[in-house]
Amino acid sequence: MPVVAVTRETDRLRELMDHRLDRLLEGETDKLAFLGADLDVLREVLLGFVREGGKRLRPAFVYWGHRAAGGSPDDEAVYAAGCAVELMHAGALMLDDVMDEAGTRRGRRTAHLTMAAYHDARGWRGSATRFGESTAVLFGMLAYTWADAALLHCGPRLPAALEVFNQLRTEVIGGQYLDLAHAARRGGDAAEAGRISTYKSGKYTVERPLHLGHAVADGPARLRAVLSAYALPLGEAFQLRDDVLGVYGDPAATGKPVGADLRQGKQTWLTAVARERAGAYGAALMDNVRDEDDVEAARALITATGAREAAEERIGDLVARAVAALEGAGIPGDAAEGLAELADLATRRGT
Numbered sequence: 640m641p642v643v644a645v646t647r648e649t650d651r652l653r654e655l656m657d658h659r660l661d662r663l664l665e666g667e668t669d670k671l672a673f674l675g676a677d678l679d680v681l682r683e684v685l686l687g688f689v690r691e692g693g694k695r696l697r698p699a700f701v702y703w704g705h706r707a708a709g710g711s712p713d714d715e716a717v718y719a720a721g722c723a724v725e726l727m728h729a730g731a732l733m734l735d736d737v738m739d740e741a742g743t744r745r746g747r748r749t750a751h752l753t754m755a756a757y758h759d760a761r762g763w764r765g766s767a768t769r770f771g772e773s774t775a776v777l778f779g780m781l782a783y784t785w786a787d788a789a790l791l792h793c794g795p796r797l798p799a800a801l802e803v804f805n806q807l808r809t810e811v812i813g814g815q816y817l818d819l820a821h822a823a824r825r826g827g828d829a830a831e832a833g834r835i836s837t838y839k840s841g842k843y844t845v846e847r848p849l850h851l852g853h854a855v856a857d858g859p860a861r862l863r864a865v866l867s868a869y870a871l872p873l874g875e876a877f878q879l880r881d882d883v884l885g886v887y888g889d890p891a892a893t894g895k896p897v898g899a900d901l902r903q904g905k906q907t908w909l910t911a912v913a914r915e916r917a918g919a920y921g922a923a924l925m926d927n928v929r930d931e932d933d934v935e936a937a938r939a940l941i942t943a944t945g946a947r948e949a950a951e952e953r954i955g956d957l958v959a960r961a962v963a964a965l966e967g968a969g970i971p972g973d974a975a976e977g978l979a980e981l982a983d984l985a986t987r988r989g990t
Contacts, residue, residue, distance in 0.1 A: 705853065706971065716800075720852065810842050844874055869964040
C-alpha cells in the first residue's frame with residue numbers, strides 16, 4: 640500500500656473512532672440524567688475533553704495491531720477496543736493533571752481548575768480547590784468505567800481483550816507511582832528513568848494497544864513477540880520525544896506548559912543524562928528548579944551537556960530498531976506500512 644494510501648487509512652480511522660466515541664459518550668451520558676443541571680458541566684468538561692483533544696494515536700495502534708494479526712478493517716470489535724483505550728487515556732490524563740497540579744492540557748484549562756472555577760462562580764461553601772480536584776478524580780474514574788463499557792462490544796474475543804486491557808491499566812498505574820516516588824526521592828540515573836517511562840507511557844501507548852488489537856483479531860501467538868519487538872523501542876522513543884517537548888516545546892503546539900516536569904523534579908532520560916554529565920553542579924541545579932529563570936538555566940544546561948542532542952540521536956536509533964523489527968516478520972504489507980508511518984507520527988510530534 641503506497642504511503643499516501645496508508646495516510647488516508649489513518650485519517651479514515653480517526654473519523655470512524657470519533658463517530659463511535661460520540662455514540663458511546665451520548666449513550667453513557669444518558670445514564671446520568673439523574674444529575675439534573677449538573678450534567679451540563681460534566682458534558683462540557685469530560686465529553687469536551689475526549690471529543691476535542693488528542694491524535695487518537697493509541698486507537699491507531701490498536702487498529703494496526705489488529706490488521707497485522709489478519710483482522711478485517713470492517714470488524715466493529717477493533718473500533719470498540721480503540722474507544723476503550725482512548726477513554727482510558729482521557730481518564731489517565733485527568734488524574735495525572737491533578738497529581739501534577741497542571742494548569743493546561745490540550746490547550747485548555749485542566750479539569751480540576753475548571754471545576755474549581757465552577758465552584759467559585761456559584762459561591763458554594765468549602766474549598767474550591769478541593770472540590771475541583773475531587774470532581775476531576777471522579778471524572779477520571781468515570782472515563783475508566785466508560786472504557787469498560789466500550790470493551791463490552793468486543794464480541795467473542797472479550798475475555799482475551801480484557802486480559803490485555805487490565806494489564807495495560809495495571810502497568811500505567813504502576814508506572815505513574817514510580818514517577819511520583821522517583822521525583823520525591825530525587826536523583827536517579829538514565830536506566831531508572833527509562834524504566835519509569837517504559838511503564839508510565841511506552842507500554843500503554845504502543846505495546847499494549849497493539850496486543851489489544853492482536854487479541855481482538857485472535858492473532859497467532861508468535862506475532863505478539865514481533866509486535867513487542869517493534870513496540871518497546873518505539874514506546875521509549877515516544878516518551879523521549881515527550882520529554883524533549885516538555886523542555887523545549889511550544890505550548891501552542893503541545894497544549895501544555897513547558898518546563899513543568901523540571902519544576903516538579905521529574906527524572907527523565909533527558910534530565911538524567913544532563914545530571915550525569917554536569918556532575919554535582921548539574922544535580923544541584925536540576926534539583927532546585929522553581930521559577931522561569933530556573934527553567935531557562937536548566938534548559939541551557941541540558942543543551943550544553945549535549946543531552947538534547949543525545950536524546951535526538953537515541954530517538955532516531957530507537958525508531959530504526961522498531962521499523963526493522965517488522966521486516967521479514969510475515970506481517971501483511973499494508974499493516975507493516977501503517978506501523979512504519981505510525982512510528983514516524985508518534986516521534987515527530989512538535990518537531
